[in-house]
Amino acid sequence: MADGEYPSVKPLSANIGEYDVIFLGYPVWFGTYARPIGGLLRAQSFDGMKIVTFCTFGSGGIEASTQDLQKKMEGSEVTQGFGIRNAFAERDAASVVNKYLIEAGYKDGSVDPLPAFGDHHVCTDEEQEIFHQACDDYQFPFGKPADVALREMAEYTEYEFNVVSAAGSSTVYVVAPKAEGAKPEFTRVVR
Numbered sequence: 001m002a003d004g005e006y007p008s009v010k011p012l013s014a015n016i017g018e019y020d021v022i023f024l025g026y027p028v029w030f031g032t033y034a035r036p037i038g039g040l041l042r043a044q045s046f047d048g049m050k051i052v053t054f055c056t057f058g059s060g061g062i063e064a065s066t067q068d069l070q071k072k073m074e075g076s077e078v079t080q081g082f083g084i085r086n087a088f089a090e091r092d093a094a095s096v097v098n099k100y101l102i103e104a105g106y107k108d109g110s111v112d113p114l115p116a117f118g119d120h121h122v123c124t125d126e127e128q129e130i131f132h133q134a135c136d137d138y139q140f141p142f143g144k145p146a147d148v149a150l151r152e153m154a155e156y157t158e159y160e161f162n163v164v165s166a167a168g169s170s171t172v173y174v175v176a177p178k179a180e181g182a183k184p185e186f187t188r189v190v191r
Contacts, residue, residue: 001030006038021050021106023081024069028061031191032068047075052106054081054097056089059138060189085187117149117160131161134174134184141165142172142189155179158187 016022026037033055051073053066062083070078082100084093101107123131123145131145143165150159159174170191176184 001035005035006042007036008039008043009036012044016044016046016049019049021052022046023052023054025054026065028055028057028065028083031061031064033065037069038072041072045075046073049076051076051078052081052104053078053083055083056086057083057188058086059140059186060085060191062188063190083188087185088187115151115153117151117158120147120149120160120162122146123148123161127159127161130159130176130184131172131174134176134186135172138186142170142186143167145172159184 066080102109143163145161156175156177161172173187
């Protein structure tokens, strides 16, 4: 990345010019799309197509990588698709991706819409403890939770923490399963 290199990828076997919508998948490396995707963009034109991003990440990156691709692919309509943290991809990716595809209208079916988050409020001691249980063992500290909003689902409670650190502010999403003994986990970070 520091040297501006874009590794090449194998040539595509399909003629993507025959498609109107392309799902572009990649891992997030250093906060953006992986460098081989840059090599693909140099080798292949996506002008005039709708590009839907999807990715895996360690902490976050769907928002930043999609914005970076929008700048790089000005002749295309690049829309943010779906991102999933690596830790969850191995567990339940199929059902989560299926739900996203239905919600976004790319696949037939119906799903219950997610409830909206409530109003943000100053974190209680219990909410701070949930944040620490979910985040303290991650290799890069996120900072201190300032406030939080939450929404209830049947199997878990999801928290939207606004976090402040020396590096700035971010939003950290945490799910706390309702099953006894289950540990809260963060699902993504938006910087």
